[in-house]
Amino acid sequence: xxxxxxxxxxxxxxxxxxxxxxxxxxxxxxxxxxxxxxxxxxxxxxxxxxxxxxxxxxxxxxxxxxxxxxxxxxxxxxxxxxxxxxxxxxxxxxxxxxxxxxxxxxxxxxxxxxxxxxxxxxxxxxxxxxxxxxxxxxxxxxxxxxxxxxxxxxxxxxxxxxxxxxxxxxxxxxxxxxxxxxxxxxxxxxxxxxxxxxxxxxxxxxxxxxxxxxxxxxxxxxxxxxxxxxxxxxxxxxxxxxxxxxxxxxxxxxxxxxxxxxxxxxxxxxxxxxxxxxxxxxxxxxxxxxxxxxxxxxxxxxxxxxxxxxxxxxxxxxxxxxxxxxxxxxxxxxxxxxxxxxxxxxxxxxxxxxxxxxxxxxxxxxxxxxxxxxxxxxxxxxxxxxxxxxxx
Amino acid sequence: xxxxxxxxxxxxxxxxxxxxxxxxxxxxxxxxxxxxxxxxxxxxxxxxxxxxxxxxxxxxxxxxxxxxxxxxxxxxxxxxxxxxxxxxxxxxxxxxxxxxxxxxxxxxxxxxxxxxxxxxxxxxxxxxxxxxxxxxxxxxxxxxxxxxxxxxxxxxxxxxxxxxxxxxxxxxxxxxxxxxxxxxxxxxxxxxxxxxxxxxxxxxxxxxxxxxxxxxxxxxxxxxxxxxxxxxxxxxxxxxxxxxxxxxxxxxxxxxxxxxxxxxxxxxxxxxxxxxxxxxxxxxxxxxxxxxxxxxxxxxxxxxxxxxxxxxxxxxxxxxxxxxxxxxxxxxxxxxxxxxxxxxxxxxxxxxxx
Numbered sequence: 001x002x003x004x005x006x007x008x009x010x011x012x013x014x015x016x017x018x019x020x021x022x023x024x025x026x027x028x029x030x031x032x033x034x035x036x037x038x039x040x041x042x043x044x045x046x047x048x049x050x051x052x053x054x055x056x057x058x059x060x061x062x063x064x065x066x067x068x069x070x071x072x073x074x075x076x077x078x079x080x081x082x083x084x085x086x087x088x089x090x091x092x093x094x095x096x097x098x099x100x101x102x103x104x105x106x107x108x109x110x111x112x113x114x115x116x117x118x119x120x121x122x123x124x125x126x127x128x129x130x131x132x133x134x135x136x137x138x139x140x141x142x143x144x145x146x147x148x149x150x151x152x153x154x155x156x157x158x159x160x161x162x163x164x165x166x167x168x169x170x171x172x173x174x175x176x177x178x179x180x181x182x183x184x185x186x187x188x189x190x191x192x193x194x195x196x197x198x199x200x201x202x203x204x205x206x207x208x209x210x211x212x213x214x215x216x217x218x219x220x221x222x223x224x225x226x227x228x229x230x231x232x233x234x235x236x237x238x239x240x241x242x243x244x245x246x247x248x249x250x251x252x253x254x255x256x257x258x259x260x261x262x263x264x265x266x267x268x269x270x271x272x273x274x275x276x277x278x279x280x281x282x283x284x285x286x287x288x289x290x291x292x293x294x295x296x297x298x299x300x301x302x303x304x305x306x307x308x309x310x311x312x313x314x315x316x317x318x319x320x321x322x323x324x325x326x327x328x329x330x331x332x333x334x335x336x337x338x339x340x341x342x343x344x345x346x347x348x349x350x351x352x353x354x355x356x357x358x359x360x361x362x363x364x365x366x367x368x369x370x371x372x373x374x375x376x377x378x379x380x381x382x383x384x385x386x387x388x389x390x391x392x
Numbered sequence: 393x394x395x396x397x398x399x400x401x402x403x404x405x406x407x408x409x410x411x412x413x414x415x416x417x418x419x420x421x422x423x424x425x426x427x428x429x430x431x432x433x434x435x436x437x438x439x440x441x442x443x444x445x446x447x448x449x450x451x452x453x454x455x456x457x458x459x460x461x462x463x464x465x466x467x468x469x470x471x472x473x474x475x476x477x478x479x480x481x482x483x484x485x486x487x488x489x490x491x492x493x494x495x496x497x498x499x500x501x502x503x504x505x506x507x508x509x510x511x512x513x514x515x516x517x518x519x520x521x522x523x524x525x526x527x528x529x530x531x532x533x534x535x536x537x538x539x540x541x542x543x544x545x546x547x548x549x550x551x552x553x554x555x556x557x558x559x560x561x562x563x564x565x566x567x568x569x570x571x572x573x574x575x576x577x578x579x580x581x582x583x584x585x586x587x588x589x590x591x592x593x594x595x596x597x598x599x600x601x602x603x604x605x606x607x608x609x610x611x612x613x614x615x616x617x618x619x620x621x622x623x624x625x626x627x628x629x630x631x632x633x634x635x636x637x638x639x640x641x642x643x644x645x646x647x648x649x650x651x652x653x654x655x656x657x658x659x660x661x662x663x664x665x666x667x668x669x670x671x672x673x674x675x676x677x678x679x680x681x682x683x684x685x686x687x688x689x690x691x692x693x694x695x696x697x698x699x700x701x702x703x704x705x706x707x708x709x710x711x712x713x714x715x716x717x718x719x720x721x722x723x724x725x726x727x728x729x730x731x732x733x734x735x736x737x738x739x740x741x742x743x744x745x746x
Contacts, residue, residue: 020596020597022597022600022601023601122597125592125594125595126595203420203421
């Protein structure tokens, strides 16, 4: 497995609060996150060599394509005709954009690159948003037959419960934990704790998954500034190094996979990232994993090799994934509580890991965090991206 | 004395459907839904009832409480989002039915749930223009609706039917309207396009940016103009799309449960749309005593709020309230129906020849 041609680090992060931003446009969300990241990095727009943007579907949600140009303009990059590229892989759009930016800097082509992620989902009613989200699954082999994203994850949950005796309660505990973490994150969409009773008695979405098992539709944007390690050391007191990046693909439809209790794309992406980074799963103190649905966190815990296959549920029940336990998972609140503006999610995961490794997370700070991991999924796992970051 | 309300009358159809019954049909926990919305049941109009008949009943009851030759009424405005005709006024039928025609002006108003109070502001303007070429001494504003939600939509739990008529003048006033102010923006939270049978709504967007913003802004503006505080009012009435929103907005503004209680009727009868806030005002006038102050704020989607500062006069003591049903009496006259009868009554069945 390859190495990066030169070392890359994150020197700036920015995020809007994830929420239903009725009065804020997609452009404005992009501006806010972008400028916060640039301010955090202490750079001006003139210093930026390239821009990458993760966005799943401004076309569907806003009737607006070509957002690479739109965002480049509003953050002041069109004066210098700075190259701007949109990257799409459903819910993994953000993570994948981050990876493209890393490859760009590592290649030596550009030194300072900004990568953003944004989505505005509240302009359409939830029934329509559900259809648009399902566009990240296989429309010909799943969508046409009525499958929605939650129904596909419900199938995975049922099979996981059947094969590994994972309980409904264990699955629900993911939401309880992530809401508890979210209550400590001022940028999270949901900042209230919930009880297991609330999760179990919520209206069903696709049984066994209920309302509290599903990440919300959100508006929001996040951005990071990346550069080569040498420049990073010149510009930043606390650069955070990217030591591993891995990506994997799998069939778009879950019907073409040998096992739906696991995601091969995550496993491949994780193994590639671990190998590049030269670290083991047990070395990771803090991880942002893709809990678009509660069951997805349990499956991911196993695919990322934090726990044995089938132990994701019991591990959650034991509290091994709670803040400052064995491994602190989704300290930001995860997609469930921080919110899930599709294209922004992968970047927000990175901003959380960077904040943790800088030691800037306040009451949700993971003690002695040195290695952090972010795992971002597209759809049901047709794409997975894993990044490992380290304190310099 | 300021101009204000001379008399009022209400009408609520008797049929009721309960949340548990609606939930039963749609596979939802209707009881929990009703609890979440703060609605015990909602009124359903009979097959021979519509916005016209409801308006006529409310208007007749307003007239039953006073001695007035109906031909003295110089204006009737009916606010509704369920006028039976797209073209042909409800107000003319009401005017004829109560004997106010032909020397009067009449028109229909539409502003979602606040068309009735938009009409009220207009008739106040008319009676307050004594120098007009044809001065109008008495004028009537009506808010009435037979609204409905699409089958299976959350609106089905709340959209009900009812009407309130207010007769206003500068003389013989039982409740002076000392001041009114409106707060209006282009906020698309709820709508029904031409030709569409059922309204659409923007889910949670109907809450904070729509209802709560406009209700609060209008109420604050009114109190600012009047130099008043919540504690200066004996009662407060807010638009009631469900049983929860008015309680929450009253708390946000600093009103107590006691202040809003006499005017809180959606929990019993559902949201009567254009009559919703006015029904609360009628329920409050049912118990109000001389000298008491009422703050009343309507809300209409699209969106706007009309706020009123009302003071009850000594004439309320001699006013013949008992000559027509009080809101509390009308709300108790009820016949429970099941969903099958409900869809028959609401015309949701495709009949032979249709």
